[in-house]
Amino acid sequence: MDVLIGLFIIFVKLSLFSFGGGFVMVPIAMAELEANQWATAAELTDAVAIATMSPGPVGVNLAVALGFKVAGFAGAFAAFLGISLPTTMLVILVAAFFFKIYKHHLVTAAFHGLRPVITGIILYAAISLALKNGIILPASDKLILNGYNIFIKDIPIFELKSLAISLSIFLLLLRTAITPIFLIILSGFIGIVIF
Known part of the structure; x- marks a missing residue:
């Protein structure tokens, strides 16, 4: 209760x-x-x-x-x-x-x-x-293990696949009239394929 x-x-x-x-x-x-x-x-x-x-x-x-x-x-x-x-x-x-x-x-x-x-x-x-x-500046326990993590001097900076999806979706929302619902579903399928 x-x-x-x-x-x-x-x-x-x-x-x-x-x-x-x-x-x-x-x-x-x-x-x-x-x-x-x-x-x-x-x-x-x-x-x-x-x-x-x-x-x-x-x-x-x-x-x-x-x-x-x-x-x-x-x-x-x-x-x-x-x-x-x-x-x-x-x-x-x-x-x-x-x-x-x-x-x-x-x-x-x-x-x-x-x-x-x-x-x-x-x-x-x-x-x-x-x-x-774990998409940007991830702690070592938050690294996306099957992602493509970018490091500078052994410091994790970002996970490339996740950041690429985020930026792509942002640009699609900015430049097109595609509904966010479709983009979320699309991102889920992309995640299944690339992760």
Whole structure:
């Protein structure tokens, strides 16, 4: 029962303070789940992949996947309630007032301040996941053994195959209209072939 309450509280906090979408909650979720020893960075990365390619909001999908990983169906339900209830209540409250004031110069200024912060948090999450999963600057115990690890003076710098996939997907997202869902599935098949 303590685990279910813990999951609920973690996802309530994430719901209340992860402005900008599901990917913004990744670094906070990572810290919380690792602190409780409920998930590793690799498991979180896998959950992010599943959440992203599943239909629905990434934040809710991620909460359900991580809740299930930690405590089965009951954990998935506790995490779902934790992520959904505060957001639903906030959206109803904000919607009641927002459309009356959204053109106010202070509201516009606040959003201009929030946008770069959200971008920075998402970038932090991406770099943090790359570090913790052995893609860049891996610790010796995080080396991708069947990868092509690049060293400088016996210091591991990056894993070439993973970095090539990451950069290729980034460029495809930047230059094409291909859906991320297709790119995630494609990357999984590429991983099967090259790893």
